[in-house]
Amino acid sequence: MVRTVAAPRQALRRLRSQLTRHQRTTFLLASGLSTAGSFAGLTAKGWLLMEGAGDPLLLALNFALLTLPTLVVSGPAGVLTDRIGSERVLIRAQWALFAAAVLGALAIPLSQGRQQDLLLLLSTLGVGVASTYELTARNKYVALLVEEAEQLGPYLASFSVIFNVGKLVGPPIGGLLLAATGPTLALSLDAATYLLPIATLVWCMAPARERERRSQAGEAASLGAAWRGCGAPLRHVLLFTGVACLVGFFHPGLAPLLAFELLGPSPLALGIFTSVIAAGSISGGVLLQRRAAAVSRRPGLLLGACTLVSGLAQLGLSLHGPQAWGLAMAFLIGAGTACLLAGTNLIIQVHAPQVLRGRMAGLGQIAFLGGGGLSGLAAAGLIGVLPGGLWGTLALLGGLGGLLGLAELWQQRRLRLGPVSLS
Template sequence: MSSPLSLIVRHQRTTFLIASGLSTAGSFAGITAKGWILMHGSNNPLMLALHFGALALPTLLVSGLAGVWTDRLGCEKILIRAQWGLCFGAALGAVAIPLLQGGAQVALLLLSTFIVGLASSFELTARNKYCALLVDEPAQLPPYLTSFSVVFNVGKLVGPPLGGWLLALTGPTSALAIDAASYLLPIATVIWLLHPHREREQRSGAGSRGSLGSAWRECGGGLRHVLFFTGVACLVGFFHPGLAPLMASQLVGSSPQDLGIFTSVIAVGSISCGVILQRNSAWLSLRPGLLLGVCTLLTALAQLGMALALNQAFSLAMALLIGAGTAGLLAGSNLVTQVAAPVALRGRMAGMGQIAFLGGGGLSGLLAASLSLSIGLRATFALLGGLGLALGAWELARNGHRRLLPVT
């Protein structure tokens, strides 16, 4: 009979997925709690945008460095250190509630989110390259990478209602404490339970050959276009994470549970798209124009539907489509840049991918918040949705038929 440890080693890819999923659920519980605290403490949508910006915009500062370090120092080393950084950043948020009040509390909550954003840049970059060390053959990499999109969005589904219920029943401290504790599980998993194929890792050298600019030049025109298009598409269509409390308040209801329902519906759409992408990852990874164009178009149509806001049920249906479209855009961009890039570049490609979709998303949140203050939320949906519709249609018409070659 096999021992539990031998079963874990045999199914180490699943073990890593489960640990990451549980950590993600705790993280989204904490994000929901922080968003609700900031929304009801300030009643200012710009504060929500700053909160999401503190999570996403650090990618503009350090994702390139994270990619360089991952390729140069090794993905496993960077992954473990980044996970400890996530735990520390989340712990700051947990102590902010009982110890501080007013502006000091808000400042520490934003600092906590900023540190989590910095550490996440390194964690996501290293994890992408680390996944290639857990698979037994290259053909297993596309479905395994897209499995993280499904697991991530399951965490998004479970985490927000958990955060909302904890807020209602016990207050925000418990939600933020769970967020901090959840990072200990993937740390223990990587250190003690996994046995990756370390001999397969290809590292870059020091100097200009290992720089971000070198990776940009060497990756090829097809991947450079994928990164550029992803950044622009996220700029006009990836503002819902930062403005979710405002959107839920105006379209669904103002309680923490309503926020949980709204974000969970988005997560259901994301999970659905993730499952479709996982099952078709082999051929979709070679057709980035088709994949990213359709996802951008779907997101834009959902935003235009949000502008109508006919009733609560219709708004939730549009939230489902927004979740599907944005999840496909982010997971699809990550899939293409990993599968079609040389192994020695994958850390830096993951870093540039984060700059594109999280940096673009952070700026998108600030843009949408500013527009909502001046022209209203529905008009903001209509304006950005119209831009996204034109962008998605242009990508399909120009690049929908083109294919990339995988790296073997």
């Protein structure tokens, strides 16, 4: 009997030892599965909201509640991460994600009609707030998992790849689960995926906690202090990214219209278009991951080239050529914007002092979604007033993006950042 009980315990200890030995891979895979579950759950909620009320505004609101909290919460999330430590914030954020997802699953059997819609939207809002804290804390936490400074850049870039893979596979998984199991089980399985990173963090990780630098209470712990203390090159990176996103990061909001104009009214059009964008994002992320250490030291080259590629691809799309040409341009847009966002995050994380990295992650998210959110609104307004509508807007903003990229490449061609530090 003693041997019967001891054998599973020994096997469990061996498994834990193996997972801890390969903790970076373990954490990356757990985060990837959770990301796929998030997109699957978002897809299921969107279908339920559309089927229940038939109101497209609810779909827009569902997406807005997922993304807009970042603009409000990123600052406090960064401050808290630097103040109490990335691991504590990360674990709490994962539990909050789980609770928000459970609320979505419970909304199906416990409510109906408008009340059900409200609970689903509240669940999405909870996921949006919690994911902001999770992303901010994770960006700082990963530096505690690497042994050498040169490993930090490629490891950070790997999360961009895994995010875009989850974005690619999550929606079809959500649709399949919804059709095969029904909404309650589909959303329950989405919630269950958050337990994997929680178990990984609590049971498998052995971070170098002694390396983490925390801020003290007071003005020195504020977001403004991080902005002033990060240095002029990193402030330029954040400002440039915000402007580049304002000019060229409008495709997420206009994806349905782009797919309709490029591929036609088929129900598969949006799926094909977003899949091509995601494939480009994955390819760009893989390329960045392989050259992370070198390109992070030359922000002008990295960010200027990404913005130039996106701008030229938008110009190419404005030519309104054959479908194959349009899809090729969409692929390049995905690659360029993914490298811009992941590259900015890479630069501000590996080249900022460790004590500032939580707040730098918050500032980066504000630049991404602040510029991107305004870009979608600006592009939508331009479509109604420019000759050529959508195609004229693509030409104008693509041209501006190309010029912006060329200017960055020229003006910052001599800028070099120092070696990466883990402290």
